[in-house]
Each structure stands twice: as C-alpha cells, then as structure tokens.
Amino acid sequence: MERANIINYSALFVRIGEYVRKAGRVTTRPVMILFYVMKSKDTPWKDKMLILSTLSYLVLPIDILDAKRLPIIGWFDEIASLSLTYQKVCKNITPEIEAKVDSILDKWFPDYAEYIELPA
DSSP states (O other): OOOOOOOOOOHHHHHHHHHHHOHHHHHHHHHHHHHHHHHTTTSSSHHHHHHHHHHHHHHOOOOOOOOOTSSSSSHHHHHHHHHHHHHHHGGGGGGHHHHHHHHHHHHHHHTTHHHSOOOO
C-alpha cells in the first residue's frame, strides 16, 4: 500500500516561484534545489519535513524578524534557516537535480546568461 502524499508540491512550487522571482537567480538556486531534494523519493522523511518547514517559512507572510520593520536584520532569519537546511540535506543533492534546477532558472532568468563570463 502506497503512502498518500500530504505535501501539495504544485501549490508549494507556485508559491516558491512567486517568491524567488523577486529575489533573483543566485538566491533562487538553493531554494529550488531544496524543493527538488524534498520531492525526491530518495530523501529521508525527516529531511523532507525540515525542507518543507524551511520553504514554508520562506514563502509564507509570517516572520519572526519582520524585514519591513528591521530592513537588514529582517532577512537574517530566512538566510539562517535556508543555510542550515541546505547544509543538512546537501548529501541528497544529485547532478540530475542541479541540472533540472539550472534548466528552470534559465527559463525564469533568460538574461542571466549575458552576465556570465564564459571561459575562452
């Protein structure tokens, strides 16, 4: 018997897409990698819940440190949460996930290729 999926990945993907397009490509990449690591069948359940809580905190309008009231300090809680989660689950990042994320980011940020200096 297969376990029912309690995570609505498509709804979360839409919310992440709304959030990260404002943040830019460099900031978006770790968020998208975490999303696809969470979606992977090889990722342990505990890591999936950690990623879900981090991504939810990132996209939901609730903040411990409000960025509107504390402009610089307000981003630290999100940065810390994202960084710690990324470090914890980096062992689950595969080249396939990285390629998929880069492909999506190329579609979302097509002008980014102009700023990359290609080796000769």
